[in-house]
Amino acid sequence: MKYCFGVDIGGTTVKMGIFEENGTILDKWEIPTVVANEGAAILPDIASAINGKITERGLKKEEIAGIGVGVPAPVTSAGIVNGTANLGWKYKEVKRELEESTGLRTEVGNDANVAALGEMWKGGGEGEKNVVMVTLGTGVGGGIIVDGKMLVGAHGAGGEIGHICVNYEETEKCGCGNKGCLEQYASATGIVRLARRQLENETRSTILDRETVTAKDVFDAVKAGDEVAKDIAVTFGRYLGHGLATIAAVADPAVFVIGGGVSKAGEVLLSYIKEPYLEKAFFAHRDVRFVLAKLGNDAGICGAAKLVLGD
Template structure:
């Protein structure tokens, strides 16, 4: 029985690396800089050096290591090939093959949002369930779909791109993807701030939101919790749009639980209760009792999911 596994969550700024035992306990975690110079040519070399260095430091033999799970911010196909990863500068790279050659260890790779969902299912907010949809509310909206304990990556590795579900035909502004009316234009941290700025241009009621410069998503939720009418309407809009999107997702994959993570999730109950209320009102009857809950692993979710990939 192998004793250890490494989880490596590659981000645009840093790579988060964790040493785990195979029951899912994190023994040590650290970060290295993600060197995106020269189209990210040295990233896998740096990861290999860090992992092998830790094994030497801890006197861990290769025979005792299950492998390395790798999460990357882009689509990954079933052969471990990344198809364009703009944040890292990669075009088409077989990350599994290359990292295996550099380390002599088994490597399994997946999209970062998908592996975060897997981590939350294994040891986080979705623990105890096999059918989980994770939604990450940050600068944008990410997602991961797990059915029967397995990630649904899809034919192009784009399964779980929940942020680009179309929500509004009347939207005039463009999403980062180039289209208009995507979920992340309303349900992300930048989305709710965008809605607030638009609303405040014509708002005649007194609101505390005008006091903030710059205005953040946290400010909007904090003021809403104090009972500010305008802020409450903005939070309601976010929850309505997100609850509607999740109701549509439930009609396709019928999860046992929706796990909400990312920076916006720190708003807590006001967010979860709002999403649950709208979701329950409009979802197909058979899916009405599906739970909406908070993620619990924070920034470590990707590392946990990477290790779970090795199973």
């Protein structure tokens, strides 16, 4: 077994890579995700891209460990998806379909869990076996690695941490219908919401504009020494840090890997999370590291490859 494929299915494109066993990426490319017709073409398109790459490189199937796949939906341990928000799929036997169309062993996981596995293998969590990855993007996603393996859970929804309640007094509703979800404070849109709240009655001068403010603006302003922006970052960090303390009580990670668009703010982001984390963490969970994700858009294909390579 010298090679394997890592596949990261997104709503717009499918990212694909061919890896050597040691983790070296030999080649990576993308194909469009054709969601029309309930996403019927997605898996056949992936299979023909893989079969094409095998022919192009003159590989033998015996040299290939298999195909790992990340899917933006809960995935059961049998590699089955029961509905997706972005792909058009309803019930879909991803593992079985790809194994039949490629003749290669296929392992499938939820994309956030798979990205966490990638960051454990080759990214911010390298060298650790207990990792929590938190993705701060449009929403808040999570992936949890326990003893080197993805926490899949009974419904394929382990580590779905975006909607844990971190504020039981919140009055505004989250998109999920609940109130006080982590996503309302720590996602890019959540940070904008916090900024607008702060700016509504703000009397101090600030470089932030209430109408156009973005999450990036907030952390750029923090770096520029803007006191109003710092207060917004403190609020963001308090809710996220408290939320992570709760997650640590359950999963007891060695490291939190913070990724997603918001994490591009850099190390300054982590400084706002650590203190409130330590404020709420149980003593046994205080010795934990906070690091930024390292793999960016490659986390998905790397983790998918690792899924099929195993320990």
